[in-house]
Amino acid sequence: MQNGLELLASHACFDGEQRYYRHASRRVGLPMRFGLYLPPQAAGEGARLPVLFYLAGLTCTEETFAIKAGAQRWAAELGLVLVTPDTSPRGADLPGEAQSWDFGVGAGFYLDATRAPWRRHWRMETYLLDELLPLIGEQFPVDLQRAGVFGHSMGGHGALTLALRHPGMFRSVSALAPIAAPSRCPWGEKAFTGYLGDDRRAWAAHDATELMARQTEPPYPDGILVDQGLDDQFLAEQLHPHLLEAACAAVGQPLTLRRHAGYDHSYYFVASFVQDHLRFHAERLQKVGARRR
Numbered sequence: 214m215q216n217g218l219e220l221l222a223s224h225a226c227f228d229g230e231q232r233y234y235r236h237a238s239r240r241v242g243l244p245m246r247f248g249l250y251l252p253p254q255a256a257g258e259g260a261r262l263p264v265l266f267y268l269a270g271l272t273c274t275e276e277t278f279a280i281k282a283g284a285q286r287w288a289a290e291l292g293l294v295l296v297t298p299d300t301s302p303r304g305a306d307l308p309g310e311a312q313s314w315d316f317g318v319g320a321g322f323y324l325d326a327t328r329a330p331w332r333r334h335w336r337m338e339t340y341l342l343d344e345l346l347p348l349i350g351e352q353f354p355v356d357l358q359r360a361g362v363f364g365h366s367m368g369g370h371g372a373l374t375l376a377l378r379h380p381g382m383f384r385s386v387s388a389l390a391p392i393a394a395p396s397r398c399p400w401g402e403k404a405f406t407g408y409l410g411d412d413r414r415a416w417a418a419h420d421a422t423e424l425m426a427r428q429t430e431p432p433y434p435d436g437i438l439v440d441q442g443l444d445d446q447f448l449a450e451q452l453h454p455h456l457l458e459a460a461c462a463a464v465g466q467p468l469t470l471r472r473h474a475g476y477d478h479s480y481y482f483v484a485s486f487v488q489d490h491l492r493f494h495a496e497r498l499q500k501v502g503a504r505r506r
């Protein structure tokens with residue numbers, strides 16, 4: 214145990230280290246876990262590296278991306294620290310919390326619930342931004358001025374909405390098969406009703422398409438990258454990237470939305486394009502460094 218962080222496991226990986234930690238979260242009120250990849254450059258004296266947060270999708274944990282995406286290889290090459298938070302609180306023991314795979318445990322949607330009983334522990338937005346991010350900045354050789362965020366599916370929704378709700382927190386944002394308009398799909402409707410209640414006005418503040426539509430100028434002038442598989446079993450009913458595309462076009466936000474024939478929603482898709490996402494973020498986060506020097 215070091216400064217409240219309990220190291221659960223550490224594995225050498227591409228000359229760096231893939232670690233897993235647990236800590237007592239004050240914001241969530243329960244222990245939370247996260248994964249952390251330190252590339253070899255982290256061992257350099259006085260190193261302060263750019264850091265990329267990856268938010269995972271429904272049913273995932275802090276391990277899923279680290280095990281399945283193969284991103285460490287590119288993080289090692291590019292000198293990026295990767296942080297993979299869990300997808301919800303665990304161990305709250307609320308009635309029905311694990312009854313469905315798209316709500317409750319493993320389905321925190323990266324927001325703070327306002328409805329009972331969820332509002333007590335399901336505070337993923339506050340947890341990530343007010344607790345985990347500063348903790349990573351204090352405990353590891355990272356430069357929080359050079360932080361990016363990306364994610365898959367529910368985590369793509371999380372990356373886009375957190376980046377739009379908190380300007381300046383992240384310098385780069387991208388997503389893989391994001392739930393791009395959650396107010397208009399069954400996953401989002403279920404989650405928002407449960408966590409935020411029936412008032413759709415409250416939902417809009419956590420909907421990437423709605424948030425983008427409200428912008429008065431492009432929030433990420435260096436562009437946003439979104440990849441989407443065209444054989445994704447959730448594309449038609451749940452994801453709606455075309456709505457985000459239209460909202461970006463309306464406000465002049467540069468968006469590279471790549472549609473890939475043959476790819477489904479799985480981590481085989483994520484693994485196929487993860488290198489491009491790491492390079493996309495590394496380029497933008499390096500520019501921040503150059504600007505400051």
Ligand SMILES: N[C@@H](CCC(=O)N[C@@H](CS)C(=O)NCC(=O)O)C(=O)O
Binds near residue numbers: 271
């Ligand atoms: N359990 C769901 C699928 C859930 C799912 O596809 N989750 C995605 C994110 S939305 C995922 O990344 N799953 C973990 C994995 O593929 O390892 C089903 O059976 O339809």
